[in-house]
Amino acid sequence: MSNRIILPRLLEVGAGASRKAPEILTALGCRKPLIITDRMMVQLGYVGTLQAVLSEAGLDSDLFADTLPEPTEASIIAGVDKVKAGRYDSIIALGGGSPIDSAKAISILGKFGGQMRDYKFPRDVSEQGLPIIAIPTTAGTGSEVTRFTIITDADKDEKMLCVGLGFMPVAALVDYELTLSLPARVTADTGIDALTHAIEAYVSAKANPYSDSQALAAMRLIGPNLRRAYHTPDDREAREAMMLGSTLAGVAFSAASVALVHGMSRPIGAFFHVPHGLSNAMLLPKVTAFSLDSAPERYADCARAIGAALQSDDNATANSKLLAELRALNQELKVPSPAEFGIEKERYFELRTTMAEQALASGSPGNNPRVPTVDELIELYAAVWNQE
Numbered sequence: 001m002s003n004r005i006i007l008p009r010l011l012e013v014g015a016g017a018s019r020k021a022p023e024i025l026t027a028l029g030c031r032k033p034l035i036i037t038d039r040m041m042v043q044l045g046y047v048g049t050l051q052a053v054l055s056e057a058g059l060d061s062d063l064f065a066d067t068l069p070e071p072t073e074a075s076i077i078a079g080v081d082k083v084k085a086g087r088y089d090s091i092i093a094l095g096g097g098s099p100i101d102s103a104k105a106i107s108i109l110g111k112f113g114g115q116m117r118d119y120k121f122p123r124d125v126s127e128q129g130l131p132i133i134a135i136p137t138t139a140g141t142g143s144e145v146t147r148f149t150i151i152t153d154a155d156k157d158e159k160m161l162c163v164g165l166g167f168m169p170v171a172a173l174v175d176y177e178l179t180l181s182l183p184a185r186v187t188a189d190t191g192i193d194a195l196t197h198a199i200e201a202y203v204s205a206k207a208n209p210y211s212d213s214q215a216l217a218a219m220r221l222i223g224p225n226l227r228r229a230y231h232t233p234d235d236r237e238a239r240e241a242m243m244l245g246s247t248l249a250g251v252a253f254s255a256a257s258v259a260l261v262h263g264m265s266r267p268i269g270a271f272f273h274v275p276h277g278l279s280n281a282m283l284l285p286k287v288t289a290f291s292l293d294s295a296p297e298r299y300a301d302c303a304r305a306i307g308a309a310l311q312s313d314d315n316a317t318a319n320s321k322l323l324a325e326l327r328a329l330n331q332e333l334k335v336p337s338p339a340e341f342g343i344e345k346e347r348y349f350e351l352r353t354t355m356a357e358q359a360l361a362s363g364s365p366g367n368n369p370r371v372p373t374v375d376e377l378i379e380l381y382a383a384v385w386n387q388e
């Protein structure tokens, strides 16, 4: 029995890593990158800095800055057209998960054409699009080191999971200094997303010794540092730990997949436009409570790794401490319930069956230690509506 691990060819990790973009491009034999990003990155000056660093090195870059949060096919089509019309040899994806996921889709559609739904799971996309150099600015989605992208099918309000070697960036510049200005809300949502990646990779039916080692390391970094980064944005030590933890969690779930939280989270995001990390956070305590008894040792390891339980605690104690910690974390990081977020109750309850079906079809709940039936999924959606 062996496990296949897919990674970027090059990782540059640490303070100032993003300024190494010219060296990385040169090492990869690329000279004409298209920068794919969003308006916020332009406003924050990150794009200007990147372009200046590139032109100082004599590299000519072009810019597509119109990616949107929770990308749809419509939101990336202008980027696809730009790739088709231009003569780019690479893409630099700069931003949170949405610009990086957009860039992955643009890279494939720009080179091979078709529609995004042609590439959705269970198809294995091994085609090589334009090489992507990913520069994450959140900690984070882990998209810089995953073989996944998520694009919404706006006709069906469905978040399509797309998987394959073709979506793995060739390089990632993991620079925590880019997260020092993140607002508290984004720090919380993306941080809980990263924590969820690590936990789900560790309890996944596809977990393996390689992904376990990355997931545990990620939890040890994220556990003690998420609150610090949330309360003290300029805490460099906490930001550095969160960024590395997020990337390691990305490596872990790219190798072991995610599970029920992500499966249930995508439909909430697609129908009600809840940011990805936030819908995960809404689900994490209740879904963990649902799943605990099917993998008590694994969840106890998680509790110990994030620092919620002592090494000496038995599994049952560690598990109850894990649940208490996940609830406390949501409270401290001001995670709203779907009700508090302002979702319309009638529509939410009406859509529970559709959301449950979409969740199951994504394949992620099948990796969960306890695989839910449609009815159990429907109950779980009701249970998280207004959690304490």
Ligand SMILES: [Fe+2]
Binding pocket: 141, 193, 197, 262, 276, 280
């Ligand atoms: Fe995620």
